[in-house]
Amino acid sequence: MRGDVQGLGADPEFRERLRILTSPPEAPSEAPSEAAPETPPGEPPVSPTWAAGESEGDISPERAEALLARLVWARLVEPGDAVAGTLIAALGAAPLLSLLVAGRSGRAICDRARAAGANDLDERAVAAGVRRWVPRLDRAACLADLDRGIAGQMRILTPETPAWPVALNDLGAHAPLALWVRGHPARLAAPKLAIVGARACTGYGAHITAELASAAGAAGVTVVSGAAYGIDAAAHRAALAAAHPTIAVLAGGADRSYPSAHRTLLERIAATGAVCSELVPGAAPTRWRFLQRNRLIAALARATLVTEAGLRSGSLNTAGHAAALGRPLGAVPGPITSAASSGCHLLLREYGADLVTNEEELRELLELPRAGLPGEGPAGGDAPPAGSARQPPLHRRIIDALPLRGRRSTAEVARRAGVELAEARGALAELALLGHVAQGETPGPEGDEWALQRRE
16 A cells, blocks of 8 residues: 555646645635734734635646645644654655655664754654554545545645645644645634633633624634534634634544534534644544644634633643743633632633733733724724824834833834834834833833833
C-alpha cells in the first residue's frame, strides 16, 4: 500500500477531486446582517469573501502532490502530534512522506531532520512515530477521504492556502496539518471569541452565554465553540438568532454531526458560518481528540471566555491552552454556592482570568474600543471619522496604540503606532491637553508612561 500513495498527484481524477475541494464555496445561503467588524489597531479589516489566490482552474501535479502530502499526513497522525509537526517543519510534508513511503528508518529520518536544523528531536520518538504512521498508509483511504469531503461539500485548507487561519501557526509543532471546512472558510479570517463552558449548564449559564455571544456578534466578532451540549450550543444558537455567523470546531470529522442531536444546529452553522475539523471526513470523536480539539478553539480565537464551568469541565482545558498561547482569558462569575461556576472562580482566583460580567467588560477582554473613549462616539455613533478635523490621524494612531487598561511607555506607543519617538511625544502632549490621555505619576522602566483618560 505504501507505493500506491505516491504518484496520486499526477492522476487526473485525483486532481479533479482536489480542484473541487479547493474551489471557492457558494455564497452564504442567508447573508447575516452583522455589524462591520471592529478590529484592533494594526489588524486589517476582514472581508467575508474567499481568500485571494484561490482558483477554480485545474490543479498542477506539483500543487496536487503538495496537497496530497498534507492530507496523507493528516490521516497518518493523531491531532497535536509534535514529532510529526517538528519533522514536517524541518523537511516539508512531501519530502518527509517520500522518506516514509521509501521505508526509511526512524534513525535515518531523524538524522535528515537534524541536518535541517531540528536538533532537539529524539530518535526513539521518531522511530515510535514511524511505527504508528506506516500502518495507516493507504491509497484507497486517501481517495475515500476526498470523496467524503466532496459529498459533504467541504473545502480543504492547508498552511499554503491563502484562506488558512494564521493564528493556528502559534501552536508551533502542535499546529494542525490541514483543516476540513464545511460551510464558508473565509469566516475563519474574522476576529473571533471562543465561548466555552459546561455541558450540563444552568439556566443562568445559558442566559449569560446568550447575552455575551450576541454582544460579540454585534461588535463584529465571530463566536467559535465546540457545538457540544450546554454552553457551546447556547453560544452558537445566540449568534444564529441574532443573524451572526458562528464557527464550530469538531473533535471528529467535519461531516459527522456530533452530538447527533445537534445535526440541525450544525447545518445552520455551516449555512452562514463554518464547521471545521483537522481530522479527515468520517473520523470518530474520541476523548483524546476532544482534548486536542480544544487547542484549536483557543488558538483560533482572539480571546477565550468561560461563561460557566465546574472544576472538572473540559472547558478548563481550553482555558489552559488559551493561557499557554498568551491569549486573553475571561471568566463569568456565578453564585459562590454553585458548583457549576466553581471552575470559573478557579480561573479568576488562580489563573488571572479577567472578570467579565457585561458587554463593556467583554469589549475590554477583546481589546475593542469602549463607548466614551476618545475617538469613539456613543452607541448611536456620532464620532468623527479618523482623519477629520476633530480627530487628527496622528492622534487616532496614538490613541489606538494605548491599552484599554494600564499604561504604556512613550517608546512603546511610538513602536505600536509606527511613528517616530518625537512625533509620539508631541501627540501625547497634545492629547493630554485635550484631556484624552494622562501621564503616569512615576516613570516606568522605559521612561514616561501614559494611559487613556476615561470619560464618565
